[in-house]
Amino acid sequence: MxxxxxxxxxxxxxxxxxPSKSLSHRAVIAAGLSDGECTIDNISMSEDIIATCEIMKKLGVKINQFPNILKILGKGKPQLIDDKTASNIIASNELQCNESGSTLRFLIPIAMLTGAKVIFKGKSKLVQRTLKPYYEIFDKQNIKYTTINGNLPLTIDGSLKPGIFELRGDVSSQFITGLIYALPLLNGDSIIKITTKMESIGYIDLTIDVLKKFGVKVENNNYREFKIKGNQHFVNRDFRVxxxxxxxxxxxxxxxxxxxxxxxxxxxxxxxxxxxxxxxxxxxxxxxxxxxxxxxxxxxxxxxxxxxxxxxxxxxxxxxxxxxxxxxxxxxxxxxxxxxxxxxxxxxxxxxxxxxxxxxxxxxxxxxxxxxxxxxxxxxxxxxxxxxxxxxxxxxxxxxxxxxxxxxxxxxxxxxxxxxxxxxxxxxxxxxxxx
Known part of the structure; x- marks a missing residue:
């Protein structure tokens, strides 16, 4: 210590x-979901950003690191890779978020686009931070998942489906951001309905703005609902944080x-x-x-x-x-x-x-x-x-x-x-x- x-x-x-940690997470994920190469400039490799990058790599994204710059080559949709170097201790479908709440909540819906069984893990207090909004969605969509009394590790075996998603706006905007990233890549339209007063509006604005820059449209109805067309595509571009x-x-x-x-x-x-x-x-x-x-x-x-x-x-x-x-x-x-x-x-x-x-x-x-x-x-x-x-x-x-x-x-x-x-x-x- x-x-x-x-x-x-x-x-x-x-x-x-x-550089903004919030924007760095969002830019790395958007670049990883695009079909082509992106340069993310002015980025600091803090522990949280490293966690997001490592999971994106496991989802098939190639990331090369240079001083203050990341070169990211996405494939359009995440695909869990079979890591030949993974040991029996760290399975190829084990996604370690360390202590990053943004990494965990942003990437759960994105990892579910693979259709594969995935295991999310964390460290320290992240193990206990709430994921209840996602559990409610899993229950509604009959998606199989297991936890330890609601805590990490979380094992998910199922794919997210388009539809209507009801979320509280006073728990964490990170759940809304995670869905806003994943829903445009599904094969149908979706709506996110906010059931309480929306807090942390600025973070939602950041998410929608980054997605717009990468070619994805989200219709924001005064933060009461978000309409998201399916079958969209992230466009590769360069981004400075x-x-x-x-x-x-x-x-x-x-x-x-x-x-x-x-x-x-x-x-x-x-x-x-x-x-x-x-x-x-x-x-x-x-x-x-x-x-x-x-x-x-x-x-x-x-x-x-x-x-x-x-x-x-x-x-x-x-x-x-x-x-x-x-x-x-x-x-x-x-x-x-x-x-x-x-x-x-x-x-x-x-x-x-x-x-x-x-x-x-x-x-x-x-x-x-x-x-x-x-x-x-x-x-x-x-x-x-x-x-x-x-x-x-x-x-x-x-x-x-x-x-x-x-x-x-x-x-x-x-x-x-x-x-x-x-x-x-x-x-x-x-x-x-x-x-």
Missing amino acids: KSVIIQPSNLNGKVKIP EGDFSQAAFYLAAGVLGGDVECIDLNMESLQGDRVIVDIIKDMGGRISMDNGILKASKSDLKGTIIDASQCPDLVPIVAVLAALSDGTTEIINAGRVRIKESDRLKAMTTELNKIGAEVIEREDSLLIHGKPWLKGGVVSSWNDHRIAMAMAIASIRCIEELKIEDSGAVKKSYPQFYEDFKSLGGKVNERTMG
Whole structure:
């Protein structure tokens, strides 16, 4: 287990924001479903993206990796390959998602296009993350599947059929994305009906936009239903992944907490829902400016506010840090879904921030945070959650004493070079290996 010890210091300078993980997953899958070669540019091989690539390879897609680039040769439809090198331990139909929820939920419907028996596996908390929306579809379509009390491994023996699919919109948009990728390749038309208020709309917008770029049409009826024609084809094309606003959020927060940080390679016209971090910080009194496509965040006096997390759940950890260091009280509301991420993020942020002197009250689906000018520092845990680790690293800026983050290597899941970028801005990080 790795840990880092961070000495409090302001961050200053320019940082190139890593490519969007959400768009990277979507681009790799769309390219793999196309019939021809695609070049995916500006891609970071985080653990989650590696998991998606490895499963796409098992589904017959050829992927060649170069620095920051993937060359992907798809075959139009996935086909489970007979891996002659597979051992008895790792069967050729065993699809290992590691800890990536996007990989698991996106690729279940796509793997079912093969018509073969497949086994989805995962690690850590992913084993227990809900797949109930898919199980309900399997039951309705008489598709054979087995689980261990609803948890991974999941064995599926059957093909997805076109039809009407009813899904809740307040569990995870990942289920909807998975279906939107697979249904156009079936031999009939389908409709996805949303039975509750739609949350994480930005992620659905990303999915539909990527599919449009790869030649697949989805009719969006105000997020209440999605009409999808069958017998469509993904068209091969080149794609550049834009910078990730959910990762930029950490360095924009660093700027307003102390220093001047410029974030490079962000698309201010992006459909990413987490682009709202700019508005959140401004609403809290943060100074953010844009010049020639570069977002600059400067030290500011922040004030408490009310933040609705229903459309931006991944921002909750870093927003909680900002709230803990603002003047007044902040409420982060409609955040219940973040309990079923890599960790229970409401409990995790409450626990770890309070350890270092914050005043955070955990509620069922919200956080109530009374801000303070400084935190004391100490020892915190990442809960094996990349966003908790990065959020706590940013909290160190306004600690009086050093901050030790245990299990700090969790950042590899989405942002492997996070601590290197942190240090490049003047952060004082000492990495250690424990145990």
